[in-house]
Amino acid sequence: MSQINESAIKTPGVYVNEIPSFPPSIAQVATAIPAFIGYTQIAQDMRGNDLTNKPTRITSMLEYELYFGKAQPETNIVINYDQTTVGKTTTDTISIEFDGNKSKHNMHSAVRFFYANGGGPCYIVSVGPYTDIDSGGLELTDFYDPGTGNGLEALAKEDEPTLIVFPEGQSMPENSYYSLLNQALAQCGSLQDRFCIMDVYDTGETLVTNSDVTTAISNFRNGFASENNNYGAVYFPNLKTTYAYDYDPASTTVNHTVDGAAGPLDGHTLAEIGTLPAPLSPPDSPPAPPSYYSLSAYNAIKQALSSQFPVVLPPSPGVAGVYASVDASRGVWKAPANVGLKDVFATTFQVSDEVQGDMNIDATSGKSVNAIRAFTGKGILVWGARTLDGNSNDFRYISVRRFYIMVEESARKAANVFVFEPNDGNTWVKVRAMIENYLTNLWRLGALAGSKPEQAFYVKVGLGQTMTFDDILNGRMIVEIGMAPVRPAEFIILRFSQIQQQA
Structure with a gap:
């Protein structure tokens, strides 16, 4: 708004002075802009510029695939296709399993999970291309390496992100994962404008008894120590989603039996089964179209891969979507809990009341672990609202910590206009x-x-x-x-x- 120093006017004429009518106000900052840090298929913009370790803002899954590509195809899937005939009835049984390692990279599915649960704008920090499926764990130095400006350090330079998520953290060596969480919490405490959503290192897939869960939670609590625990929250267990694994048909082997003996499709890859000609074609004849038998088997196996072999994801990406959804509909002061997760049909471990009691309250360390639970008639719900500082009366709850982050950041930015004003x-x-x-x-x-x-x-x-x-x-x-x-x-x-x- 233009104002004229009236005492400095010397030339005759008409002058207009605009008088401020409204006092300065505070513009509220965004509260649910997560940054996903991990590996991607590609990392380049439309001009071919490299986006590796450059936090990139996206607003849709389409944008993600445009800049960062698709999921990594699985190469170690084995399909067991058994056919049993009793009288005139043939029963097909298809089971699917990994014969070796599965991909350590789930960024594509994680971002999809985020958007399915109400997510909006977010940042992607690609730390590099996919690693070989049969290689070891992910390297801590890709995520955090002081002085290199990669991964977590690159994110520190961005002001807008308010949440930090590591969808692939469970694929790192355990000690490396805890070191990364310590650094993430340190960044949150230093900048005071972001919050970290974490996952227990154990996915819950191999846990059987309540004692197993207690041990897994205890290992997580003992794995790291931070002075900034109120800037983070952790969730357990992992989730079985409605998504299917990406796979390479040429590397997907089929074990086929007919009434206990090796069948005609045994040993072939899925890609081959989709093109196998009728078995009675003359040897010197032109290639025949795929037989009805092989096409029928091919379609049945494809259907099984989509419906029977779900992608298992850590809860943090979906929970980030819940944060965004609740913030938009109710406000950051509403606890992001008692909310159903979409695109999920089961948890990897059924958390009981007894187990959650130990997860929720820990008198020794105060590191509360929020449960994801299945309730009959209600679906899969986020059933916890505590930070890792569960013994604190100030910032025990996620909503309180994030509300303070919002108010502090909004007031700080608004107060900038008064810097160098008269202190009167x-x-x-x-x-x-x-x-x-x-x-x-x-x-x-x-x-x-x-x-x-x-x-x-x-x-x-x-x-x-x-x-x-x-x-x-x-x-x-x-x-x-x-x-x-x-x-x-x-x-x-x-x-x-x-x-x-x-x-």
């Missing part, structure tokens, strides 16, 4: 009014507890309140803000009693 009463009034207006709007939306604004928050700034003469002489303007954020009703207790008949 006029400026103090403007700053206090700006923050009070912002917090009043949040109180009206239900983010702050209290029947009146003065019960929900306070803002103090001024000489004798938050500053001394020494502060003013040294150029410091100190603003103190207190808030009463709403907290989730984690335990609802209904008390019933009998009363005497009155008449």
Whole structure:
């Protein structure tokens, strides 16, 4: 807005002075912009520029595939195709398994899972191309290597991301995974503008008893120590999704039996079965079209690969989508829990009330682990809302920590306009009014507890309140803000009693 110094006018004429009508205000920052860090098939933009270790903003799955490609095809899938004939009835039984390693890379499916659960804009940090399926674990130095500016370090330079997710962390060596989580939490605590969504290292696929789960959770809790635990939350177990594995038909072997003996398709790859001619074709005749028998088997196997062999994913990408969905519909102050996960039909381990009790509250370390649970008639729900600082009265809950991140970041950016302004009463009034207006709007939306604004928050700034003469002489303007954020009703207790008949 243009203003004229009226005392400096010397030339006759008409001058227009625009007077500010509204006080400065706080623009609320975004709260659910995750950054996914991991490996991708490719990493280049439309001009062919390399996007490796360059945080790239996308808004859809289409954009992801345009810049970062597809999933890595599996090469170690074995199909057991058994046919049994009793009388005139033939029964086909198809089972599928991995004979060797499966791909360690799930970024493509993870981003798809994020969007299925309400995700919006996000960042992709590609740390390199897919590694060989039969190679060892993923390297920590690809994700974090001080001084190289790759992976996590590259993300530190971006201001917009507010969530950090490592979909492929479970494919790293266990100690490397914990080191990475420590660095991620350190970045969150240093920048104070982001939050880390984690997964327990054990996927839950091989766990059988409650004791197994207790051991897996204990290993996770003992694996790392951080002073910034309130900037992270962890979820368990992994999830069986409705997605199918990408696979290479030329590397997918079929074991075929007919009534216990080797069948005509035995030993062939899936690609070959789709093109096998009728077995009675003359040897010197032109190539015959695929036989009905082989095509029928091919289609049955393809169907089984889609329906019987689901992609198993860590919960963090889907939970990031839940964060985005809840933030958009209710606000960041609403706990991202008691929300159903989409594109999921089962968990890798059925968490019981007893197991969740130990996961939820840990008197020793305070590292709460949030459960993903299946409930009859309700689906697969996020059933926990605690940070890794579960023993803290300040930031025990995810919603409280993320609400403070939002308010702190929004107020910090808005206060930039007052840098180098006179440190006097006029400026103090403007700053206090700006923050009070912002917090009043949040109180009206239900983010702050209290029947009146003065019960929900306070803002103090001024000489004798938050500053001394020494502060003013040294150029410091100190603003103190207190808030009463709403907290989730984690335990609802209904008390019933009998009363005497009155008449």
